[in-house]
Amino acid sequence: MKYLIFFLAAPLFLGIAVTTSAETTLKKIDKSGTLVIGTRTGSPPFAYVNKNNEWVGFSIDLVEKAILPALNKKLNKQIKLEKKESAPATRIPLLTSNAVDLIAETMTDTQSRRDSVDFSLTFFATGAQFLVKKGSPIKGIQTIAGKRVAAQQGSTNARIIRERAPSAKLLEFPDQPAAFQALAQGQVQAYTNDGIQLAGLKAKAPKPEEWAVVGEFFSYEPYGMALRKGDSDFRQVVNVGLMDAIESGKYFEIYDKWFGPKGEVPYPLAPETKRFLQMQVVPK
Amino acid sequence: MSYTFNWSILWTGQSGGWLLQGLFTTIEISILAWWIAVVLGIGSGAMRTVPVVPLRWAAAAYVEFFRNVPLLVWMFFWYFAVPPLLPDAVREWLFDHGAEFWAALCALGVYHGARFSEVIRAGIQAIPKTQFEAAVSTGLTVTQAYRLIILPIALRLIIPPATNESLNLLKNSSVALTIGVAELTFQTRQIETYTAKAFEALASGTVIYLLLCLTIAALMAQVERRYAIPGMIAQGAVGEN
DSSP states (O other), rough: OOHHHHHHHHHHHHHHHHOOOOHHHHHHHHSEEEEEEOSSSEEEEEEOOOOTTTTEHHHHHIIIIIIHHHHHHTTTTTOOOEEOOOOOOTTTHHHHHSSSSSSSSOOOOOOGGGTTEEEEEEEEEEEEHHHEETTOSOOOOOTTTTTTTEEEEEOHHHHHHHHHHHTTTEEEEESSHHHHHHHHHTSSEEEEEEEHHHHHHHHHHGGGEEEESSSOOOOEEEEHHHHTOOHHHHHHHHHHHHHHHHHHTHHHHHHHHHHSSSSSOOOOOOHHHHHHHTOOOOOO | OOOOOOGGGTTTTTTHHHHHHHHHHHHHHHHHHHHHHHHHHHHHHTTTSHHHHHHHHHHHHHHHHHHHSOOOHHHHHHIISGGGGHHHHHHHHHHHHHHHHEEEEEHHHHHHHHHHHHHHHHHTTTTTTTHHHHHHHHTTTTTHHIIIHHHHHHHHHHHHHHHHHHHHHHHHHHGGGTTTOOOHHHHHHHHHHHHHHHHHHHHHHHHHHHHHHHHHHHHHHHHHHHHHTTTTTOTTTTTTO
């Protein structure tokens, strides 16, 4: 019986062992000379592996061109970037276990997530829609009752579908490629995710003209970069990097590279979104 | 930066219901897959030892093909590659009736069947060849010899490795979450993404799997005690006879 209790308690000890290191993130980065980010491999154009087998994207560019320079300046040395794969279900544990220092992908800032992690400024804003075969009867969240709908496990959209369209048959997949495959083969009739990601998926599909992104935004999804809770010095560096990039216009250059008319996924920046980004910049 | 534990997330809100649902799905898929695996395993394991060459080849091909490809690949195979081969009406019906569950069941059952097969074969080969010869010399056909003599002895010999395989099967059922089956691991991840409490959610999953496995091990130990052939499986220190 004594042993049984030990075994039952083991995961608990493990949990404590990895989370109580008191070192701040900035000290950790200074010591290792590396910033470790958790990011995606299948979410174009935010973070994905492109045709040349390079791991790139808008979120990764923001880290490389806005946050790394701020970090270099703060620590007064060249910091290297290391990328690790994260998914909705793993990204918070990756952060809290110190495996990564920053989540830079397509993570929506929410109040309940703020109980466990902190977020940077909002660096992109979008909302949930549906990806369907062209000509599908599904036109938005009002028309999905009784239909088979795929979502990404752990996403905010899955939660909303569950609440607002309980009769839809929701099927959740751990990653985007599996969900898209299920849509392509007919296991599901629609795939819901943030509109911009669906636009990215459509642009990357073998035959983009066969797919349509439909429906009004049925959620508000402000993307932020997640950090460990209570580490305000590191958060400050990340935010300063983003603010400088927005103020200097570098952010909009990067935006144009990925979402401009010649970008991977053309998605013009709405004037109010631009204004919103600029208003997040506080004076020096 | 220390982590504050909040165990109450496991029973407040929907978490408790999700865990129970996940537990039932895990048990359901494991039991069904176990039967598939045992039937396929006994069949092909016996075929690998019979004196008919084509049967031996067929069984060996099945075992080597299925056990040497990762289970994850089989999950995707049954879910994504098999449905397009079915007639449209059947496929639509399946998609409306939990295709992911049936695909995962096939993947798990057929994969573990190949692994059970090796356990059964080992059991049969542990029986002295003279036993089979004696059976046949009394006038039994090969089929009768297997059904009445060889298999009953082999099944009683392989209880310890079969326990092992059964535990593996239960734990491998968690791979089904990759094709959207809402089993136990899926639900612990669900709780974690809703509450952002990773350690509590994973710890609850760990404890449930541990209890399930300990229960199976205890049951199989009972079966072993009841059915072991004296002198043929060592029963710890006291079992000497």
